[in-house]
Amino acid sequence: MMRFERRWLGLAVAAGSLAFASSAFAQSKELVFGFQCDRTGPTATVGTVLCPGYHDYIDLVNSKGGVEGFKIKVIEVDNEYKVPPAVEAHERFKKEGAVLEGLYGTPQTAALNKKLEEDKILGTSPGFGTAAAADGKRFPYTFPIAASYWSQAGGAVEFAKEKMGGLKGKKIAYLFYDNPAGKEPLPILEDLAKSEGFDLRTFAVPAPGVEMGSQVTDIVQRYKPDFVITHLFGRAPSVSIKELKGKGYPLSKVVAFVWGSAEADITAAGGMGVAEGYNTLQFAGVGKDFQVNKDIVAMYKAANKPAPKEMDSTVYYNRGILNAALHVEAVRNAIKAKGGAAPTGEEVKKGMESIKGFTLGGLLPPMELTPADHEGGGWVQVWTVHGGKLTRTKDWFQGYRSVIQKHLAADASKS
Amino acid sequence: MFHREAGVFKTTYASDMALYPLPIAKWTMVALAVLFAIVLPASLEEYYLSILNLIFIAVVGALGLNILVGYTGQISLGHGAFMSVGAYTAANLAVRLGLPFWLTLPAGGLMAAFIGALVGIPSLRIKGLYLAIATLAGQLIIEWTINHVPAISGGAQASIQVPRPDLFGFVLNTQSRLYYFLLFFAALAIVATLNLMRSRIGRAFIAVRDQDIAAEIIGIDIFRYKLLSFAVSSFYAGVTGVLYTYYLGIANYEQFQLGVSIDFLAMIIIGGLGSVLGSIFGAIFVTLLPIVIRTLMENVGSLFFSDSELANVVSGTRLAVFGGLIIFFLVIEPEGLNRLWRNVRSYFRVWPFSY
Numbered sequence: 001m002m003r004f005e006r007r008w009l010g011l012a013v014a015a016g017s018l019a020f021a022s023s024a025f026a027q028s029k030e031l032v033f034g035f036q037c038d039r040t041g042p043t044a045t046v047g048t049v050l051c052p053g054y055h056d057y058i059d060l061v062n063s064k065g066g067v068e069g070f071k072i073k074v075i076e077v078d079n080e081y082k083v084p085p086a087v088e089a090h091e092r093f094k095k096e097g098a099v100l101e102g103l104y105g106t107p108q109t110a111a112l113n114k115k116l117e118e119d120k121i122l123g124t125s126p127g128f129g130t131a132a133a134a135d136g137k138r139f140p141y142t143f144p145i146a147a148s149y150w151s152q153a154g155g156a157v158e159f160a161k162e163k164m165g166g167l168k169g170k171k172i173a174y175l176f177y178d179n180p181a182g183k184e185p186l187p188i189l190e191d192l193a194k195s196e197g198f199d200l201r202t203f204a205v206p207a208p209g210v211e212m213g214s215q216v217t218d219i220v221q222r223y224k225p226d227f228v229i230t231h232l233f234g235r236a237p238s239v240s241i242k243e244l245k246g247k248g249y250p251l252s253k254v255v256a257f258v259w260g261s262a263e264a265d266i267t268a269a270g271g272m273g274v275a276e277g278y279n280t281l282q283f284a285g286v287g288k289d290f291q292v293n294k295d296i297v298a299m300y301k302a303a304n305k306p307a308p309k310e311m312d313s314t315v316y317y318n319r320g321i322l323n324a325a326l327h328v329e330a331v332r333n334a335i336k337a338k339g340g341a342a343p344t345g346e347e348v349k350k351g352m353e354s355i356k357g358f359t360l361g362g363l364l365p366p367m368e369l370t371p372a373d374h375e376g377g378g379w380v381q382v383w384t385v386h387g388g389k390l391t392r393t394k395d396w397f398q399g400y401r402s403v404i405q406k407h408l409a410a411d412a413s414k415s
Numbered sequence: 416m417f418h419r420e421a422g423v424f425k426t427t428y429a430s431d432m433a434l435y436p437l438p439i440a441k442w443t444m445v446a447l448a449v450l451f452a453i454v455l456p457a458s459l460e461e462y463y464l465s466i467l468n469l470i471f472i473a474v475v476g477a478l479g480l481n482i483l484v485g486y487t488g489q490i491s492l493g494h495g496a497f498m499s500v501g502a503y504t505a506a507n508l509a510v511r512l513g514l515p516f517w518l519t520l521p522a523g524g525l526m527a528a529f530i531g532a533l534v535g536i537p538s539l540r541i542k543g544l545y546l547a548i549a550t551l552a553g554q555l556i557i558e559w560t561i562n563h564v565p566a567i568s569g570g571a572q573a574s575i576q577v578p579r580p581d582l583f584g585f586v587l588n589t590q591s592r593l594y595y596f597l598l599f600f601a602a603l604a605i606v607a608t609l610n611l612m613r614s615r616i617g618r619a620f621i622a623v624r625d626q627d628i629a630a631e632i633i634g635i636d637i638f639r640y641k642l643l644s645f646a647v648s649s650f651y652a653g654v655t656g657v658l659y660t661y662y663l664g665i666a667n668y669e670q671f672q673l674g675v676s677i678d679f680l681a682m683i684i685i686g687g688l689g690s691v692l693g694s695i696f697g698a699i700f701v702t703l704l705p706i707v708i709r710t711l712m713e714n715v716g717s718l719f720f721s722d723s724e725l726a727n728v729v730s731g732t733r734l735a736v737f738g739g740l741i742i743f744f745l746v747i748e749p750e751g752l753n754r755l756w757r758n759v760r761s762y763f764r765v766w767p768f769s770y
Contacts, residue, residue, distance in 0.1 A: 078726070091465035113665065114663070180562065
């Protein structure tokens, strides 16, 4: 009995000192960022790499004294790609006084759009959510901050045009995951097919996307397209690489959207050697050669730790850095505008909307966020599997920007 | 727990069937009502109210599924889809016709009841695992239909934004206002289920569950009651979907996929099949436990790990702890939390004179 009581006493002391420590910590200048992640759900392969990238960049900023004198505290919540935990996460961030938050997942972004607006906390959703959210007037607190599926469609078609030297009379196959995100680019592709005079045929892959033999046979042997655009998720991209390769279609005439373009997808398809020539769209730079990657390695080295193994998966890791870097820049702008004081959620939103010419040595596109454009211009790069790694084949560009803007305006007037 | 039944005699059938078998139960009810209607909303922060809100919605859905699985002995893997049927019906009515929530909510429920009864038709011929697969097909067909029919889904994104519900010009847009909105429907669902189960219909459901051939022999129309059970259960699911829609401000079928059907099955199995209190326990357990585990682990773990390492450790071990606790509770009491609670209660009934 005595031992039992002593243990409780120990716990109480520990809890008390903990409470004291946290209250002492709160007195120093600190800003809270909320960050949702999926480390255990269906998209864990993305989350377990992307989220460490986010944390590492924030740690790097903190190790250099923080942003304008403020340390950043990240509260991460694993939403398991489910909606109720995402709602709970948002409420928790709000309670902890977060000035902004990172969203994770398309249904979760949809579910939180309205809440963000009501609570005046901006949320970023790079690669998630609807293309219409690029319109800052309709979705004032939602920031895609990366090329939407519409912009990616524009980019893919422009890349195809360049590769084939014109689109007139050509045939393009669109292989997509049969869910809302997969269908979203269809209006853009159909519009471009009409205006550019190419023939478009679409091939839907039902969930869970691991069985697409018949679709690929259809594409390769019956339709015989000049180019293939794929828009797949999860395990599906690697299956598509295998199937297309197996049925003899040249991968150099394939371009994948951003969720089919990571090293992990290519490795799962049999390695870089198998996927030689495979083209991928990217909204963040690829590789470990950026200054920020080197800085993170140096930070780990200073703490006598090996470089994080997640960094080897550069596509997702760098997307985490992109997300974190834009969060930090938004807050930096807001603090500067306020003369060094801690900003509110509304002011951070204005800070985000004034980001311009911040590229982090080429890891980020030359984007410009404005109150009307929360996508930042819809920039993409094309990276191609070549000689055992991803190499850059086309630098930052905006594919058919005017067409995308026309559709955004039409969508806004519809609702 | 703190009362004795001595001296309470039931002399009529009516008193035997009463909702509150003992006078003290009435007072407990009043105390609970005061707690939830006045004390909690006045004393809790918005964050805690938001968790309660999620629990309220889960309670409605769990009750509905328990009517079907626990009371009638049928199984459904399609309840996620029935929720989306309710959600899209209400969203379409609210956006296209501008109807208020007190019309769209029952409409969503009724539409879900209709679709649920259709999906339930195979239950007349098949049972158990076979029925599970048939309802699974229902889930997938409904998902596919919503995804591919723009008239229902409202376009390629398959999501429809709905305005916040308002009552006589009072817009329910904060967690504390939504709290009352959801509390009302959760309470309504609880009372309705309690009453349904002591009525003729509820008893027929139970008879079908225990032995359907015997039930048919004593004059219960199996065809009617099985479909009715599917319809009532789906009505609850539809209402759950509508509540989610108004709570989030958007209808989106990706929020109601197969995983949701399984989550709700988990709730009623952990809570206790065939009991109202069990559904409530299950909804609380499944919604609250991951949050509690995470909060505890973050506080303890921060002594050993840095923030960025902690995130990785917490999310992995949290699932393991959650799964472990489910196994633990089911091993010590396979009939669920409700039975566990009853055991504790009956132990204290005779305490300290147990023999």
